[in-house]
Amino acid sequence: MACLRLDLAIAVSLLxxxxxxxxxxxxxxxxxxxxxxxxxxxxxxxxxxxxxxxxADAQGRWAVTGSYDKTVRxxxxxxxxxxxxxxxxxxxxxxxxxxxWR
Numbered sequence: 001m002a003c004l005r006l007d008l009a010i011a012v013s014l015l016x017x018x019x020x021x022x023x024x025x026x027x028x029x030x031x032x033x034x035x036x037x038x039x040x041x042x043x044x045x046x047x048x049x050x051x052x053x054x055x056a057d058a059q060g061r062w063a064v065t066g067s068y069d070k071t072v073r074x075x076x077x078x079x080x081x082x083x084x085x086x087x088x089x090x091x092x093x094x095x096x097x098x099x100x101w102r
Contacts, residue, residue, distance in 0.1 A: 034091040
């Protein structure tokens with residue numbers, strides 16, 4: 001009987017000490033306004049809204065464009081192919097656009 005009480009006391013102690021650690025491992029709540037689940041995006045290898053700004057490197061190798069479709073794209077100027085697409089954290093409507101997350 002004494003062994004059972006000791007085992008129970010050890011088990012309860014371990015649970016009490018482990019509770020804060022287990023609680024800390026829980027994922028944080030999603031940021032207000034952002035999507036809380038992955039969103040499927042079909043990439044057409046071009047902007048799907050107006051381009052807000054564009055720039056090129058000094059050697060004329062790459063161009064970088066930023067668009068209202070919430071993407072930044074890097075292009076090869078030698079053949080016009082897209083090299084990289086950067087998607088900012090986004091949400092529905094205007095969430096993720098310039099000026100909404102400063």
